[in-house]
Amino acid sequence: MARRFRGFLPVVVDVETGGFNPQTDALLEIAAVIPSLNNGKLKPENTFSTHVEAFEGANIDPKSLEVNGINPYSPLRIARSEHDALNYIFTPIRQAVKAHGCTRAILVGHNAFFDLSFVNAAVERTGIKRNPFHPFSNFDTVTLSGLAYGQTVLAKAVQAAGLSWDANEAHSALYDAERTAELFCTVINRWDSLNPDMQLRVSG
Numbered sequence: 001m002a003r004r005f006r007g008f009l010p011v012v013v014d015v016e017t018g019g020f021n022p023q024t025d026a027l028l029e030i031a032a033v034i035p036s037l038n039n040g041k042l043k044p045e046n047t048f049s050t051h052v053e054a055f056e057g058a059n060i061d062p063k064s065l066e067v068n069g070i071n072p073y074s075p076l077r078i079a080r081s082e083h084d085a086l087n088y089i090f091t092p093i094r095q096a097v098k099a100h101g102c103t104r105a106i107l108v109g110h111n112a113f114f115d116l117s118f119v120n121a122a123v124e125r126t127g128i129k130r131n132p133f134h135p136f137s138n139f140d141t142v143t144l145s146g147l148a149y150g151q152t153v154l155a156k157a158v159q160a161a162g163l164s165w166d167a168n169e170a171h172s173a174l175y176d177a178e179r180t181a182e183l184f185c186t187v188i189n190r191w192d193s194l195n196p197d198m199q200l201r202v203s204g
Contacts, residue, residue: 001037001100008106009097010035010139011132012044012184014177015118016068018060022121025061026054027082028070029173030119032089033181034096042188044181046096049174050088051079055125068171083126086119093132105132110154110180112138141180144187154180161186 001009012033019025031049035042054060054072071077080088093105109115116138123131145157158165158179163186169175 002102004037004042005102005106007103008134008137009093009100009102009104010108010184011093011096011105012108012177012181013112013115013119014109014173014180015115016070016171016173017118018054018058018064018072020064020114021059022117024059025064026058026072027052027085027118027122028054028060028068028072030085030089031173031177032093033177034093035181035185037100040192042185044178044185046092047174047178047181048089048092049177050085051077052085053079053081055082055122082122083128086122086126086128090128090130090132094130097132104134106137106139107133108139108141108180108184110141110157110176110183112140112142139184141184141187145183148187148190154183158183 014031015027016029017025017027029049029051031047033044034046036045060072097105107116107119116133119133120135141157142152146152149157149160151157151160154176155165155167155170161183163179163182165179
């Protein structure tokens with residue numbers, strides 16, 4: 001893995017939020033999928049997800065809740081504080097970075113800048129010192145799927161890649177992260193299969 005991605009461990013992340021501004025709007029869900037590399041093939045392996053309590057004073061736009069279907073005020077919602085949620089997600093990522101001989105994780109996302117901006121803002125608010133992710137670099141599956149399939153919308157890109165898509169499950173962090181991970185792995189594996197020299201560099 002370290003050889004394939006120049007010392008980075010790609011980790012697919014999706015967040016669901018109360019708006020578009022990472023400084024003012026609530027982080028409500030976060031999910032991460034950690035892939036593995038076996039016999040030169042990348043595949044999703046471990047998934048972690050959690051609901052997140054809105055930080056004090058956070059803005060929550062009702063229009064965002066209409067899209068993601070989250071009820072942040074439900075007494076049945078089991079949510080962690082931002083600090084605990086990040087530690088829950090970050091701990092296995094740090095372990096995987098070490099296990100794969102990588103130096104750092106790199107966030108993979110569909111419109112990755114959005115997910116990374118919310119992760120970085122939450123890290124700053126909570127004072128967590130050991131953020132495993134590179135602070136600004138990312139892999140964006142919008143770009144990759146636009147190149148590979150001519151599609152930039154997640155649902156259409158996933159389907160163009162020959163993968164399943166359930167519109168009723170979409171817009172949860174867990175579901176979107178899992179589909180994005182499958183999409184990312186499919187694109188990478190397809191590219192590598194068309195470029196034998198890449199496979200030799202990975203396995204050599």
